[in-house]
Amino acid sequence: MTTTPSFSDKRAGDAAAATDSLHGRLRAISARRVRRDLLLGLLVLVPAALYPLVGSTFHVQLLTSGLITGLVAMSFSLLAGFSGMVSLAQMAFYGIAAYVVAIGGQTYGLPPLATVPLGLLAACLLAALFGLIAVRSSGIYFLIMTLALLQMFFGVAMQWQSVTGGYNGISGITRPELFGLSLRDAVPLYLLTLAVSALAYVGLRWLLQTPFGLSLQGIRDRPERMRALGFRVQLHRWLLMILSGLVAGMAGILGVYYHGVVSPDVAGLTASLLPLLAALVGGVSSLVGGLLGGIFITVLISVVSAQMQQWFNSSHYWTVIGIFFMAVVIYCPNGVFATDSRIRVLLARALGRRGGDDADTAQQRR
Amino acid sequence: MTAALQLHGITRQFGGVTAVSNVDLRLEPGERCALLGPNGAGKTTLFNVIAGDITPSSGRIELFGEDVTRHTVAARVWRGLRRTYQKSALFDQLSVAENLFLGALGPGGRGHLTVTHGLTAQRQRWRVVERTADRVGLADRLMTPAHALSHGERRQLEIGLALGQESRLILLDEPAAGLSPDERTTLTELLKGLSRDSALVMIEHDMDMALALTERVVVLSDGALVAEGTPDQIADDPMVREVYLGAGGSA
Numbered sequence: 144m145t146t147t148p149s150f151s152d153k154r155a156g157d158a159a160a161a162t163d164s165l166h167g168r169l170r171a172i173s174a175r176r177v178r179r180d181l182l183l184g185l186l187v188l189v190p191a192a193l194y195p196l197v198g199s200t201f202h203v204q205l206l207t208s209g210l211i212t213g214l215v216a217m218s219f220s221l222l223a224g225f226s227g228m229v230s231l232a233q234m235a236f237y238g239i240a241a242y243v244v245a246i247g248g249q250t251y252g253l254p255p256l257a258t259v260p261l262g263l264l265a266a267c268l269l270a271a272l273f274g275l276i277a278v279r280s281s282g283i284y285f286l287i288m289t290l291a292l293l294q295m296f297f298g299v300a301m302q303w304q305s306v307t308g309g310y311n312g313i314s315g316i317t318r319p320e321l322f323g324l325s326l327r328d329a330v331p332l333y334l335l336t337l338a339v340s341a342l343a344y345v346g347l348r349w350l351l352q353t354p355f356g357l358s359l360q361g362i363r364d365r366p367e368r369m370r371a372l373g374f375r376v377q378l379h380r381w382l383l384m385i386l387s388g389l390v391a392g393m394a395g396i397l398g399v400y401y402h403g404v405v406s407p408d409v410a411g412l413t414a415s416l417l418p419l420l421a422a423l424v425g426g427v428s429s430l431v432g433g434l435l436g437g438i439f440i441t442v443l444i445s446v447v448s449a450q451m452q453q454w455f456n457s458s459h460y461w462t463v464i465g466i467f468f469m470a471v472v473i474y475c476p477n478g479v480f481a482t483d484s485r486i487r488v489l490l491a492r493a494l495g496r497r498g499g500d501d502a503d504t505a506q507q508r509r
Numbered sequence: 510m511t512a513a514l515q516l517h518g519i520t521r522q523f524g525g526v527t528a529v530s531n532v533d534l535r536l537e538p539g540e541r542c543a544l545l546g547p548n549g550a551g552k553t554t555l556f557n558v559i560a561g562d563i564t565p566s567s568g569r570i571e572l573f574g575e576d577v578t579r580h581t582v583a584a585r586v587w588r589g590l591r592r593t594y595q596k597s598a599l600f601d602q603l604s605v606a607e608n609l610f611l612g613a614l615g616p617g618g619r620g621h622l623t624v625t626h627g628l629t630a631q632r633q634r635w636r637v638v639e640r641t642a643d644r645v646g647l648a649d650r651l652m653t654p655a656h657a658l659s660h661g662e663r664r665q666l667e668i669g670l671a672l673g674q675e676s677r678l679i680l681l682d683e684p685a686a687g688l689s690p691d692e693r694t695t696l697t698e699l700l701k702g703l704s705r706d707s708a709l710v711m712i713e714h715d716m717d718m719a720l721a722l723t724e725r726v727v728v729l730s731d732g733a734l735v736a737e738g739t740p741d742q743i744a745d746d747p748m749v750r751e752v753y754l755g756a757g758g759s760a
Contacts (some may be wrong), residue, residue, distance in 0.1 A: 372615030
């Protein structure tokens with residue numbers, strides 16, 4: 144560092160002391176990272192927002208649906224990647240938010256201004272309830288526990304005919320207006336979904352870089368040690384569960400407006416596996432991976448099913464998707480976008496860059 | 510003066526096996542005590558009981574004059590108790606600085622959530638991190654991920670995690686496990702240099718190291734306290750030799 148004579152020597156000295164301290168150094172690093180990510184984010188967000196200008200309605204709808212799946216995948220990754228809780232219950236949170244909006248709107252004629260917050264609240268409450276039961280267990284037991292809770296939700300949605308409409312669910316849900324724009328059109332709904340996804344992502348990213356986020360990562364890697372350091376491990380897990388319920392609930396509300404119907408199938412096993420696969424493709428240890436994975440898998444299923452229909456007159460597209468997932472697990476076990484992903488390494492090599500160096504990986508987990 | 514730690518008749522049974530049997534122990538603030546004994550003597554079980562991982566079958570535990578027998582692990586930590594593990598339990602994916610930050614955050618946070626942690630508090634925590642890193646000789650490794658540390662450095666970080674904030678009693682479970690003679694010397698110096706604000710209880714198989722670091726030695730055999738005294742007394746005690754070397758070992 145060069146020393147320039149200055150009249151405000153004291154202030155300059157303070158600034159130097161601040162940057163020399165560990166806290167200052169870390170803040171400088173994180174500020175650099177924020178700037179880099181902001182730039183990257185804009186590079187993705189701006190073209191995404193402009194896409195409807197060139198894309199067809201069908202493709203815009205496909206992207207909307209992909210983002211909705213991506214939001215659920217992100218809520219899954221939040222639990223799995225940052226606290227080690229592999230939850231199959233995310234679609235129950237999606238489902239209850241969707242049902243509350245549908246029932247509130249259709250049965251009671253409430254405006255979206257009331258039903259949307261109620262839906263989010265319901266998703267949080269259900270996650271809080273599930274969490275009370277599930278956070279006591281971990282690993283495979285947590286997974287089974289959340290599966291059981293999902294099935295219970297499915298059962299209630301199916302059986303409670305008078306409220307949920309049973310097997311057929313509730314249909315004919317109309318999309319509201321927002322800022323004078325009717326969400327009935329594909330483009331405004333797409334932009335809203337994009338904005339919600341981006342905000343949810345930024346919010347979670349912010350949260351994960353707070354001491355709370357660091358605690359969560361500690362809990363993911365060594366819950367016992369965290370307990371021995373005086374952390375309330377289960378309380379942290381429980382709060383994260385509620386947060387993930389909130390994110391899944393956002394997806395549920397967007398989903399119910401997108402589809403215009405909600406039925407017990409939203410919490411069925413097939414529907415619940417979709418976000419899980421999306422998170423897997425994107426890599427569970429990254430949040431943005433879930434979003435991208437959601438779009439990826441939605442597009443993939445759409446393309447594969449159309450081609451299967453065209454070439455073989457067959458609707459068995461899951462076979463092909465299954466093969467694809469085997470390849471992902473073998474070649475990119477940490478997700479297609481992870482630093483150790485073969486695809487990313489190949490891409491980086493093609494672009495003439497190194498595949499991420501060691502010093503950086505400690506910082507890149509988020 | 511209130512004792513840092515006081516055990517009253519601590520017993521712990523696993524099924525028919527008595528791992529710890531009627532142990533009484535009093536430790537003054539700032540005192541350094543070695544816990545010796547052959548494998549299976551119940552040393553780690555006793556640590557687990559003190560730390561709160563295991564509840565005693567009978568007996569009472571007091572920390573700084575307060576009965577904590579029924580307290581959770583976390584509640585004991587907030588009262589100043591820390592421990593390290595025989596096998597390093599670090600956050601491998603986090604950097605040394607982040608590891609130490611968690612070590613300072615947990616106890617200092619009193620279990621509160623720290624989502625909106627004031628900047629002043631954060632800055633102060635990071636200063637604790639720097640100080641701790643300095644104390645355990647990892648000041649120039651702050652940004653290194655824990656998985657990239659050498660075994661010796663990992664043992665140092667293991668201790669650093671326990672120093673954290675406001676520690677008053679530290680249980681060290683074989684701090685030198687698996688270290689080379691050189692690394693052992695480094696660690697001994699490091700432990701010698703720790704402040705007297707905290708009392709220390711140390712399980713250590715290396716007699717020389719244990720005797721060099723402590724002013725009192727307690728010997729456990731088959732779960733029971735069989736000898737107690739200064740390092741010199743213990744080193745000459747024929748009973749201890751027998752416990753360690755088997756019958757006739759003094760010959």
